[in-house]
Amino acid sequence: MYIGIDLGGTGIKAGLVTKDCKILHTDHVPTNAGRHYSEIIADMAALAKKVVIDAGHTLDEIESVGIGSPGTADDKNGILVYSCNLKFDNVPMREEFKKHWNIPVYMGNDANCAAWGEYSYLNDPTIDDFIAITLGTGVGGGVIINKQVYSGFNGAAVEIGHFKVRENGVPCTCGRCGCWERYASVTALIRITKEKMEKCPDSLMHIEAGKEGKVTGRTSFMAAKAGDTAAREVVDEYIKNIAEGIVSVINIFQPNKLVIGGAISKEGDKLLNPIKEFVQKYSYVKNSPHTEISIASLGNDAGIIGAAMLGH
Amino acid sequence: MYIGIDLGGTGIKAGLVTKDCKILHTDHVPTNAGRHYSEIIADMAALAKKVVIDAGHTLDEIESVGIGSPGTADDKNGILVYSCNLKFDNVPMREEFKKHWNIPVYMGNDANCAAWGEYSYLNDPTIDDFIAITLGTGVGGGVIINKQVYSGFNGAAVEIGHFKVRENGVPCTCGRCGCWERYASVTALIRITKEKMEKCPDSLMHIEAGKEGKVTGRTSFMAAKAGDTAAREVVDEYIKNIAEGIVSVINIFQPNKLVIGGAISKEGDKLLNPIKEFVQKYSYVKNSPHTEISIASLGNDAGIIGAAMLGH
Numbered sequence: 001m002y003i004g005i006d007l008g009g010t011g012i013k014a015g016l017v018t019k020d021c022k023i024l025h026t027d028h029v030p031t032n033a034g035r036h037y038s039e040i041i042a043d044m045a046a047l048a049k050k051v052v053i054d055a056g057h058t059l060d061e062i063e064s065v066g067i068g069s070p071g072t073a074d075d076k077n078g079i080l081v082y083s084c085n086l087k088f089d090n091v092p093m094r095e096e097f098k099k100h101w102n103i104p105v106y107m108g109n110d111a112n113c114a115a116w117g118e119y120s121y122l123n124d125p126t127i128d129d130f131i132a133i134t135l136g137t138g139v140g141g142g143v144i145i146n147k148q149v150y151s152g153f154n155g156a157a158v159e160i161g162h163f164k165v166r167e168n169g170v171p172c173t174c175g176r177c178g179c180w181e182r183y184a185s186v187t188a189l190i191r192i193t194k195e196k197m198e199k200c201p202d203s204l205m206h207i208e209a210g211k212e213g214k215v216t217g218r219t220s221f222m223a224a225k226a227g228d229t230a231a232r233e234v235v236d237e238y239i240k241n242i243a244e245g246i247v248s249v250i251n252i253f254q255p256n257k258l259v260i261g262g263a264i265s266k267e268g269d270k271l272l273n274p275i276k277e278f279v280q281k282y283s284y285v286k287n288s289p290h291t292e293i294s295i296a297s298l299g300n301d302a303g304i305i306g307a308a309m310l311g312h
Numbered sequence: 313m314y315i316g317i318d319l320g321g322t323g324i325k326a327g328l329v330t331k332d333c334k335i336l337h338t339d340h341v342p343t344n345a346g347r348h349y350s351e352i353i354a355d356m357a358a359l360a361k362k363v364v365i366d367a368g369h370t371l372d373e374i375e376s377v378g379i380g381s382p383g384t385a386d387d388k389n390g391i392l393v394y395s396c397n398l399k400f401d402n403v404p405m406r407e408e409f410k411k412h413w414n415i416p417v418y419m420g421n422d423a424n425c426a427a428w429g430e431y432s433y434l435n436d437p438t439i440d441d442f443i444a445i446t447l448g449t450g451v452g453g454g455v456i457i458n459k460q461v462y463s464g465f466n467g468a469a470v471e472i473g474h475f476k477v478r479e480n481g482v483p484c485t486c487g488r489c490g491c492w493e494r495y496a497s498v499t500a501l502i503r504i505t506k507e508k509m510e511k512c513p514d515s516l517m518h519i520e521a522g523k524e525g526k527v528t529g530r531t532s533f534m535a536a537k538a539g540d541t542a543a544r545e546v547v548d549e550y551i552k553n554i555a556e557g558i559v560s561v562i563n564i565f566q567p568n569k570l571v572i573g574g575a576i577s578k579e580g581d582k583l584l585n586p587i588k589e590f591v592q593k594y595s596y597v598k599n600s601p602h603t604e605i606s607i608a609s610l611g612n613d614a615g616i617i618g619a620a621m622l623g624h
Contacts, residue, residue: 154601158565159596
């Protein structure tokens, strides 16, 4: 059994995970980001141990701990090189964790961990090259090449949301304008929804937003389902934004399989089918086998499971 | 010693290459594309043997033959899956070649071969991840990951010119609009140059184009060097187009090194320095080591050398 830790800017989640990617028990504590790393890592270790004990197991049953965190993780040297969200700069994460629990510790970027979780869960030895894309506040992603997480020479790949898709586009958090993330994230969907709602005061989107108290990623999908034309246009534009980017990603990587995760992936076939159709039509490859596209399997658990499976 | 063959839509080039990536002798014959593959492959084998003999060597000194060709090569099965330029469809290239010369035969996509040639020539064991981009009629590229050519699950990666950078952009040969290739290739530079020349009848670009008898990739660079403002604007726009794409490519791959090849790379530092400056400024990575960017070393020989080094 392994422990997977998902260290976020807001919360620390830990899970006890079996060799076949099943979560037996999870728990969480607040990160209280801004504290010294030694305090945060002490909380991580305490939480990890608590998860084992609360599940009725003993620490010596655990083979390793994996830690997924935002930013750039250098697993080779056990250093969290940089994390903006956590205000961490060259933190000796492995060494510090081992002060509390002397066990093999693996580290990875959170998006890479989520991809590794999805890949490990598939447990399909015919798949060498695999991509998981997460549509959330931003667009994250992880790439598995030759059955291994690919993170570039400096550990900072794969910022898959940050290729530019528009000239003079929407300003991005990364300092450029027009990154894919600005058009394919849930944040982008909400922006597009609000813009259309302003232009269309009679749209059912106003009713749907009213029900939830605010405009969310569901607003346009719900109103489109109820037959609203303006909402349909929002959904179509958003799906095209996603699909355009996925064609570009596939033209570059040609993975066996690409999965789409994040809250919006709950829309299922309503999201997936038009994307598949678009990719089939516009992909560079015409005469070779095509990448299989599907919805991610693990939801929010992908990060914990992937962290747990690091090194395995 | 190895033989590298660069099979193009117009010509077949073959070279005798040493283990340390030096070309001893080359020769070429026309492809006459449209012929049956057996005729073209017979010509390739005859040319390969001729190159060995003409250089004063014997066939038994040759360890292997590598063939680089446009389209999708399946080296595992020895099949050229598809090549639009050659009108080839599932051609049993290895088997057919061996009828003429029974020697180990390796196959690869031409852009991947060029990247492999540049990478092999560097002979730097500290470089795991490497990208070569060729700016020519289109934008080609090859990616080395973990010291191996990356070509995806179907052999059709890496179409690095075919990620979309503009909404409603210039139509691309791949069926989409606004691909990077439409803005960063020499074809794109010529288009931008012509557009500016129409708007600026007094520009020195008209003189420069007159000297060469037509507008080329050099027209704007020459006129800019002579102080022409309109030409300067063309060069600046073109370089920005290249640099924007390179930032995107680096955000995704984070390779140790990226080299820029193709005819336009002869502009050297005039091309390279502004690209480096732009990438430094807009790259996603701020606190990690940056990809080294330079001009490719091998020019037109990269394809032959890379093909020769396939399997080594």
